[in-house]
Amino acid sequence: MASITSSLSFKAEELTDIELAILICLATDEHPILTTPAHNIDSLVYELCLLVPRVFQLTHVLIYCSPFTTPEDFASELLVFSMPPSPCSTDTPESIALQRNRLTASSSIAHCIVAINFDRVPHIIQIQVLEMLRTRRILTRGAVLPVPQRFVFIPVIEADAPGEGPRLTPHLQHSFAMSHWHDPEDGYVNIEADEIYQDKIRERQRRQERHQQLEQEWWQEWEQQQNQNQNQNQAEAWTSAGRDIERGEGTSAGDSVLISLIST
Template sequence: MADESLFETIHDLSDLELAVLLSLIAREHCLISTPQDGVDDLIEELQLVQTESSKPPFPSVASKTFGLNSVVVHCDSSTTLDTFASSLLVAHPQTPGSFTPLPNIRSESYFSARPRHYQLPSAGDSSLRIANVVLAKDLDRAPHAVQIQALELLRTRRIFTRTAVHAAPKQFLFVPVLAAESGGEARVTRHLNDFLFLAHWHDPEDGYVNLEEAEDGGVDDETASTGSVVKARVPGAVTEALISENDISHLAKLSQQVVADVDVIRYQMNIVSFLRMHRAVADGISPAATKHLEQLARCLAPLHNVDYVTPALLSLAARKVYLHRIRITAPEKERSMQWGSKLRAVEAVLEGVGPEEVIEDVLEMVTAPL
């Protein structure tokens, strides 16, 4: 299992940091949402921000916790494909001889009208590459074509610009950051939505650990509480990432060794079956969601210092995997209407029901193994 120091570090992480960590372990992508008035603070918590004033960069989930660079892509109804693609890139210095051109792309490829030849940058030049963490703010407001381009980026791990094709780095995380009053309201276009590994809704009342630490000017080593989740930091000092790439690789390897008892597998299948048959669910539950449910449960196990899946881990995984995927049916399309139910009665039953309520209802109905 994970060594004791790493295990203690993981238990000190915030919910936002845990959502990012689980996505990095699984090499998948996540959706994070919060109420409209908290989006900017959420972005600052997740992204390394350099303000217009002389303040130093804020410590962020991406940079401070995981040692990754990040970009914010601001989306709206006027966002174009070229703007979206170019916004993903950051400058990356190359050492002489370290640059390897990408292979030629067949003209039949997606967004095919692109150059097929690339030049090596001269010594000392900087090349552009996709950032490790891409925070797509308000991606749900972007045109459908832009959201499909984002899906293609996640599927192929590369993006086309007017002059080149850029491959995603080994550690790559794409995070739509959306405004929503609840986790069940946050979603992007259907196929992209189903491709996303998990969803997390952040309550502003839970606070922003890294942002608050930066605004306080850092925490002194002598005054930092040993039980606090805020790590000691000296303003302007260069600190190592709390969780390195090697730590993430180690946790990923441990997750692949996690086992599940047949009773736990049966419990998992029962959860999926009950969700598919729930009267409030429209369009069913996709196979991709079932795969992600098992994958997330296995990724959670090493974080809890066990090498097997428990019913509690499956319940926790279900709350994160299905939050953004469940669509509530319209009352007139609820299945009991085919058998003579009254529309007003069905409307009363479905009133106030969202994905959160459906998930909790199913977890209460399905009996967990002892």
């Protein structure tokens, strides 16, 4: 506990509910399940992306899960690379094998795994994660890699209220120390403090306003064009009617008046 908290420049009472849940799990070598309403999943994930390196100084990866996620894909997404892999000049079997060895040698499992919608993965992947949590190692890219000493696996799952939402396989569900529901009304401290994120929000709002303005201008121009076309068609119809009258053998007094109106 002391080794973990000694590197944290804050007091426990200053932590948010999410930060406190992660701290407890890191201190006890346990893992939490985080839940929140569906429309707040993205905000919760972004909050985790900010606080994990900022508050705990840990590496992290995001895994977007689906029913089509394979064990191989899932295992490869756990990795972070200490150096960018150098491209091979050819695609010969020897170069591919060399590249794979380089990737394995320069990679390691991230300290924090954020698995979004983890409840949607196939049963075999849940068993794969259960074994990883039990043995603290996983087979990936043809090599067995250990998890870091400070390691936390965080499934992020949709739930409308505490205690609701889908559950994992029984044995895996029991492997998590807690299931914490984050109320969106509690806010996202790290997001609110992130100037870059706020700039992106403002830029998005400006783009939306500009798009609405352009759309409104387009409709106004379209209506003006429609009115002009309608007036032009009406004028052409009157002109054509006047010519028909002029081509007649004689004109009545009413026709003469009509011709004079058209001519003007």
